[in-house]
Amino acid sequence: MEYGPGARTVEVVDYDPAWPARFAAERALLAGVLPGASAIEHVGSTSVPGLCAKPTIDILAVVADVQDVRERTDALARHGYDYRPGSFPDDEQHLFFRKVADGRRTHHLHVVAVGSPLPEDYRLFRDYLRSDDEAAREYGRLKRALADRHAAERPRYIAEKSAFVDELMARARRRRAGGS
Structure with a gap:
């Protein structure tokens, strides 16, 4: 998205079948920059076939020690990743990087330590939406409505989406536990 006052920062688009290939290319790049990563996975809406999304590839990297990554932010910066310290103020072990090209976010990189509960949450959410077409459709409808309403207000879009994300989680x- 373009940046600046009044700029549209939230745009939800139809699913793009090129997203998995874009992730695969970025995964290969990141494997060279984060050689100690135990996992580099495609998460978020762009990882769910058929789901509309902001056209930003969300990537989860699981590492032994996030401090090692903090010390290598220059290596990530050489590949276009801008470290955003404080993005998750309640979790100092959750590092966030964004990649921007031509004024648009192209990738988000979430780096967490082995042992963090976040990888399981990201996977559970992704896999649930992949397996439940109706839940994915509900989520897509909400995202489109919020993007229309809050196109220039990314924080508000995220905040209003959060309650439904909690419901989906x-x-x-419940499904994982064997309930309905």
Whole structure:
């Protein structure tokens, strides 16, 4: 998205079948920059076939020690990743990087330590949406409505989406536990 006052920062688009290939290319790049990563995975809406999304590839990297990554931010910066310290103020072990090209976010990189509960949450959410077409459609409808309403207000878009994400996570946990 373009940056600046009043700029549209939230745009939800139809699923793009090129997103998995874009992730695969970025995964190969990141494997060279984060050689100690135990996992580099495609997460978020762009990882769910058929789901509309902001056209930003969300990537999860699981590492032994996030401090090692903090010390290598220059290597990530050489590949276009801008470290955003403080993005998750309640979790100092969750590092966030964004990649921007031509004024648009292209990738988000979430780096967490082995042992963090976040990888399981990201996977559970992704896999639930991949397995439940109706939940994915509900989520897509909400995202489109919020993007229309809050195109220039990314924080508000995220905040209003959060309650439904929590609901979907509760459903996914019930399903995993054998409930309905």
